[in-house]
Amino acid sequence: xxxxxxxxxxxxxxxxxxxxxxxxxxxxxxxxxxxxxxxxxxxxxxxxxxxxxxxxxxxxxxxxxxxxxxxxxxxxxxxxxxxxxxxxxxxxxxxxxxxxxxxxxxxxxxxxxxxxxxxxxxxxxxxxxxxxxxxxxxxxxxxxxxxxxxxxxxxxxxxxxxxxxxxxxxxxxxxxxxxxxxxxxxxxxxxxxxxxxxxxxxxxxxxxxxxxxxxxxxxxxxxxxxxxxxxxxxxxxxxxxxxxxxxxxxxxxxxxxxxxxxxxxxxxxxxxxxxxxxxxxxxxxxxxxxxxxxxxxxxxxxxxxxxxxxxxxxxxxxxxxxxxxxxxxxxxxxxxxxxxxxxxxxxxxxxxxxxxxxxxxxxxxxxx
Numbered sequence: 248x249x250x251x252x253x254x255x256x257x258x259x260x261x262x263x264x265x266x267x268x269x270x271x272x273x274x275x276x277x278x279x280x281x282x283x284x285x286x287x288x289x290x291x292x293x294x295x296x297x298x299x300x301x302x303x304x305x306x307x308x309x310x311x312x313x314x315x316x317x318x319x320x321x322x323x324x325x326x327x328x329x330x331x332x333x334x335x336x337x338x339x340x341x342x343x344x345x346x347x348x349x350x351x352x353x354x355x356x357x358x359x360x361x362x363x364x365x366x367x368x369x370x371x372x373x374x375x376x377x378x379x380x381x382x383x384x385x386x387x388x389x390x391x392x393x394x395x396x397x398x399x400x401x402x403x404x405x406x407x408x409x410x411x412x413x414x415x416x417x418x419x420x421x422x423x424x425x426x427x428x429x430x431x432x433x434x435x436x437x438x439x440x441x442x443x444x445x446x447x448x449x450x451x452x453x454x455x456x457x458x459x460x461x462x463x464x465x466x467x468x469x470x471x472x473x474x475x476x477x478x479x480x481x482x483x484x485x486x487x488x489x490x491x492x493x494x495x496x497x498x499x500x501x502x503x504x505x506x507x508x509x510x511x512x513x514x515x516x517x518x519x520x521x522x523x524x525x526x527x528x529x530x531x532x533x534x535x536x537x538x539x540x541x542x543x544x545x546x547x548x549x550x551x552x553x554x555x556x557x558x559x560x561x562x563x564x565x566x567x568x569x570x571x572x573x574x575x576x577x578x579x580x581x582x583x584x585x586x587x588x589x590x591x592x593x594x595x596x597x598x599x600x601x602x603x604x605x606x607x608x609x610x611x612x613x614x615x
Contacts, residue, residue: 274430277463278429279430282426283430285430286591286592288584289583290584291408291581293604294581298575298578299573300614301572301573304334304572305358306334306337306364307362308390309341309348309352309368310339310366312342312343312347313340315510316506316534317506317533318506320533320534321367321391321531324562325390326338327562328608331565331605331608332612337355339351339352339355342479343478344476345373348373349373352377355380360380360385361385361386361572362386362568363385363388364390364568365389365390365392366391367446368392369394369448370392370395371447374400377400381400388401388402388405388568388571389564391448392446392448393448403567403568403571405564406578414451417451417530418451418452418454421452421453421454421456422458422459423553424527424530425456425459425460426586427551428527428551429459431549431551434498435498437466437494437499438456438460438501439467439471439487439490439491439500440457440467440470441472441473441507442472443475443503443504443530444473445476446475452504452529452530453529471490478506481510481511487516491516491519491521498523498524499524499525499527500516500526500527501526503528505533508528508539509533509535523547525548525551527551527553527586528552529553532598532599534597534598536552537552537598540593543589549588552588554584554598555599556582556600556601559580559600562604582604583601
């Protein structure tokens with residue numbers, strides 16, 4: 248029997264079709280359509296054929312960096328999923344640098360790992376170490392990043408929706424963020440973008456945002472490149488605030504992931520006294536990002552974020568590893584991806600989670 252979760256219509260799960268106060272705010276039909284698209288989001292039905300879970304498996308989760316809230320929350324989801332499958336799970340901290348990624352992978356190799364899941368970074372960021380892991384016979388499954396090595400070194404990456412490639416999914420983060428930012432901004436939208444350059448998916452998010460934003464009629468006036476080491480040191484914050492000061496007519500700031508915003512950038516912007524700035528996290532958004540939205544603490548900033556059911560996605564990485572070990576094809580995870588703001592799609596606490604999907608995974612693993 249196939250374990251299945253049927254998704255609710257995502258447009259119906261929004262707490263309102265427009266933000267609070269919209270009755271007195273005139274929007275163009277195009278802006279309203281963009282908002283409606285952002286709030287409805289994307290996703291599908293979770294259908295999971297039974298999977299044969301191997302026993303006595305050692306899983307190493309390689310965190311992109313436990314000091315980053317997004318990396319840490321994603322790692323915790325992978326640990327939770329691995330333990331739910333009955334596996335022994337360890338974490339190695341990649342410390343937000345390619346050197347750290349490689350060291351952590353080699354730690355897993357030395358420990359005799361059966362499976363490695365890199366959380367939040369791609370193959371090219373640590374190609375030599377991944378080649379060593381593959382040569383050691385370790386199964387490697389993506390945990391959010393792409394297998395962008397040539398030739399490919401990983402055994403699989405999770406599948407999201409049928410007909411949507413891995414690259415297209417990352418571009419959709421940016422597109423949904425652009426839809427919301429364009430629709431919510433009352434004046435002529437002018438944006439600064441951030442591009443996360445350490446990993447291959449960073450440019451995909453930014454390119455998706457720019458393409459959609461400019462198609463709708465917005466203008467991107469500047470871009471700031473940010474690396475993982477800059478995020479770890481906090482040095483990127485000065486680069487972003489300098490760009491904002493140099494472009495006082497900008498009213499939209501696009502951030503490629505929640506960890507960048509909550510790693511000191513939001514506080515710096517809020518303390519600068521900026522007014523009328525719309526910030527959209529057009530990439531994975533963790534609990535701390537949603538906590539900022541829930542706090543509503545800065546009147547000069549309007550904050551929205553692309554909320555993906557990330558715990559669901561992390562369990563999907565574990566599910567993919569289970570099926571690879573059993574010589575089964577990966578299953579489509581279909582988790583929802585929607586824009587969250589103070590009045591739409593915002594859970595009372597915690598991350599955006601997407602409903603009851605755990606029971607479907609546990610049932611398919613014979614653990615229900």
